[in-house]
Amino acid sequence: MLNRTVIFHAPRSEGALAFAAQVAQEFARRGIAATVADAWGEPPRAAIAAADLIVCVGGDGTVLRTARIAIPHRAPILGVNMGRLGFLTDMSPRDFFNAIERIIAADWRLEERIMVRADVMANGAPLHTYHALNDIVVSRKSPGRPVYVDVHIDGARLAIFRCDGIIVATPTGSTGYSLSAGGPILAPTEHHLVVTPVSAHLALGRSLVLQPDSVIEMEVASEQGAIVSVDGQEDEPIDPGVRVCVRQSEHITRFVRFREPSSFYAELAEKLEMQLSSTMAPRA
Numbered sequence: 001m002l003n004r005t006v007i008f009h010a011p012r013s014e015g016a017l018a019f020a021a022q023v024a025q026e027f028a029r030r031g032i033a034a035t036v037a038d039a040w041g042e043p044p045r046a047a048i049a050a051a052d053l054i055v056c057v058g059g060d061g062t063v064l065r066t067a068r069i070a071i072p073h074r075a076p077i078l079g080v081n082m083g084r085l086g087f088l089t090d091m092s093p094r095d096f097f098n099a100i101e102r103i104i105a106a107d108w109r110l111e112e113r114i115m116v117r118a119d120v121m122a123n124g125a126p127l128h129t130y131h132a133l134n135d136i137v138v139s140r141k142s143p144g145r146p147v148y149v150d151v152h153i154d155g156a157r158l159a160i161f162r163c164d165g166i167i168v169a170t171p172t173g174s175t176g177y178s179l180s181a182g183g184p185i186l187a188p189t190e191h192h193l194v195v196t197p198v199s200a201h202l203a204l205g206r207s208l209v210l211q212p213d214s215v216i217e218m219e220v221a222s223e224q225g226a227i228v229s230v231d232g233q234e235d236e237p238i239d240p241g242v243r244v245c246v247r248q249s250e251h252i253t254r255f256v257r258f259r260e261p262s263s264f265y266a267e268l269a270e271k272l273e274m275q276l277s278s279t280m281a282p283r284a
Contacts, residue, residue, distance in 0.1 A: 002032050002104050006051045006075070008039040008066045010058030016082045019093050020057045023080075026097075030104060039065045051075040052106070053256065059083020064231045067115070067133040067253040076110055078103070078256040087175055087271060090257055099258060109257045113172045114191055114212075115249035120228060122242050130230045131249045134173030137229040138218050138244055139165030139198070141237060146201065148221035153195070154214050160221060164198040168216055168246045172253075175268065177232065183207040188264060193248060216246040 005027055009020035024034035035047040039062045048054070048070060056066045056079045063079045070077065079089030080096050091099065102108065118136040120127045130136065140147040149166050151158040169178035171186035174194055179185060183196035184207055191212040197205055210216070220226040220242055228236045228244055238244070259267075 001106060002027070002052045004033045004047070004050050005035070005053045005055060006044060006047050007034055007036045007055045007057065008062060008069075009036065010062040010082060011038050011040045013058065013082060016057045016062075019080070019082065020055075023055055023057070023096070026100065027104075032104065039069070043069045048075065049073050053078060053103075055080065056089070057082055059086060060088045061233065063088040064133050065233060068131060068231065070253070071115075071131055071251045074254060076108075076254040076256045078108075087268075088172070088255075090255065090259065095258075102258070103256075109260075111189060111255045111257045111261070113188060113253045113255065114170050115251050115253060116168060116170050116173075116193060117247055117249035117251075118168075118228065118230070119245045120236065120238060120242060121245060122239070127242075128236060130228070130234065130236075131251055132173075132231045133170065133253050134176050134231045135167050135169040135178060135229075136244070136246050137165050137167050137177065137227075137232070138220065138238075139227050139229060140222075141225050141227050145224065146199075146222075147224075147226045149226070150219040150221050151195075152217040152219075153208070153210065158208075159203045161197050161200050161203050163200040163203070166218055167194075167196040167198060169194045169196065173231075178207070184209065185268070189261070191248065193246075212248055214247070218244045218246070220244075 007020045009016040020036050024036050027034040035044050054075050054077045056063050081089035116132050118130045146162045150160045167178045171188050171190040174186040178196045181196050181198045193210045196207040225239045
């Protein structure tokens, strides 16, 4: 049974804000505390720590942001899709209210997804640590100029890549940037990471699926430096010689699901077909 909730909404979306307020009103009417917040605003830390459920109203970007904000708390996330495809959201606004009794009773299935951790190091000293639900990317800093990245996996050199970037994706992120760069699709509850080079020149251009405990070390060898990107939402410029150590995070994201796990592939095929159709549609 729910007692406390946090409702995050996408910024600059009147529809998402209005629906978040409607959900909060419905929860309050049933005696459930609800805190409404912009996913890109100042996080309500105390409310998140006490929450039994986090409702995320928006698209996949809002869910990714919320997953990072929720660390280290274990409240599950229920995504309500107000965007286009919604790979990470579980239901529409209509579905939400159709399932409101089950939501309040916590009559759902929990699905745990691994996250990925990146430690940015300079001269052996840690600079920053990031956690991501989708991916960590080391990419070029200047348009039109490739980045050189010396990649080691579990202490053994893989290659020095001359490329646009190197993606380290979780199974959740395997349907994102990694997929568009030619990477494989992994079942979302797998525990493997995927390394995918982007436009690699004269080097191994295939993706690698790693063991769950593998460590990827990427050292930037380009004079102009590079950028570390976290879920495509947070960027940090890094200098030559800086090393980015990536591994499975100690944190996980827990999602509320009402559909069966077997529906993942059918839904994925449907959303990819929708995406293909939208890109091929003639412009007016």
